[in-house]
Amino acid sequence: MSLAWLDPGLTTSCYAWRLERTDGVTLGFVSHDRDLLIDNLRYRAAPGMVPSTIALSDGLDIDNVDMEGIMTSTAIAEKDLIAGRWNGAKLSISLINWEDPEQEPLHLICGEFGEITRSGDSFRVEILGPMSVLDAALVPVTSPTCRARFGDRACKISLAAHQVEMTLTAVTLDALEFAGLNGQAALYIYGELRWLGGENCGLRHTIIAGEGDRIHLADHTDRKLSIGDRALFTAGCNKNFVTCRDRFGNSQNFRGEPYLPGNDLLTRYPGA
Structure with a gap:
């Protein structure tokens, strides 16, 4: 130097x-x-x-x-x-x-x-x-659900294969409508929406609910939304083993212990 x-x-x-x-x-x-x-x-x-x-x-x-x-x-x-x-x-x-x-x-x-x-x-x-x-903890805490974040190094799922761009078609008091969802909004519950255009460009939101072509965000946008605003959707994962195995075919990378006995095993008594 x-x-x-x-x-x-x-x-x-x-x-x-x-x-x-x-x-x-x-x-x-x-x-x-x-x-x-x-x-x-x-x-x-x-x-x-x-x-x-x-x-x-x-x-x-x-x-x-x-x-x-x-x-x-x-x-x-x-x-x-x-x-x-x-x-x-x-x-x-x-x-x-x-x-x-x-x-x-x-x-x-x-x-x-x-x-x-x-x-x-x-x-x-x-x-x-x-x-x-x-x-950060040196040793991960055991849990029945996955500790990895969807698409990270531990999960190893390719995010590109589970992302799609859509255009906003309607705004209601508590929901957003995207015709591109084709009635499959439930696939993006616990997923993420990132705005690619409009006044909210760059902001990310967690999707907490969805039905049909409508989704509900975890928090409201502070900027105005306009019909035609583009957004990038990332599929959601509820971190359960069955979802990881059956929907994403990624059970080998599941970062949880779904079959590990819980604390209730320690409180059992003979004959229970």
Whole structure:
């Protein structure tokens, strides 16, 4: 790592923030008085956007950063935070040389957005560092249902084979109608809908119920829906062994213990 630009007595450094949403939208900010172009991304000037505290360590502690200041940017709209567009977004903060932004930066912190909470008129964001994965259980807890997420590495189902694009044909008070469902909405219960167009483009919703050509989402959309909006449907799985075996033919990858005796076996007594 060559950081010779940090050696001169006259500092030319500033902070650079890079935020990447899960839908591909990327924003950049610098604590400088003019915009800078870094890796073909324009970082907007935001002189007041300086992290109040950054704690780094060479141990296994999670890196921490106060994220209240960045939420004041007009580029991060309140309605997008509420809609969940920033959930799981990636964040990186670096120290760069504003005289030559293409020089190697000093990476300070990286992570992703965790819980987003509202406090008065502002938002507070929890940042999950790389070490947060160590908080996961080392040994999975047994369960009669599958612990894998449909289509992940453990499940090994090809999502492409169980996804289809459809167009919204009607909106009612509590349901959405898609003629492309052809009366098979029940196949997408516990599945996912991701909008590909319209004001909700990029947002994802869980499908909790469906009948005929109508589906019901777990949460309502904050933006207006219009007839003709396109959406990508992903088939649903109720995580039961019978469904995995008979519908998807994937019993060899079932991540559960459907025949493991429960706690009631321990409470039985002779002659029961």
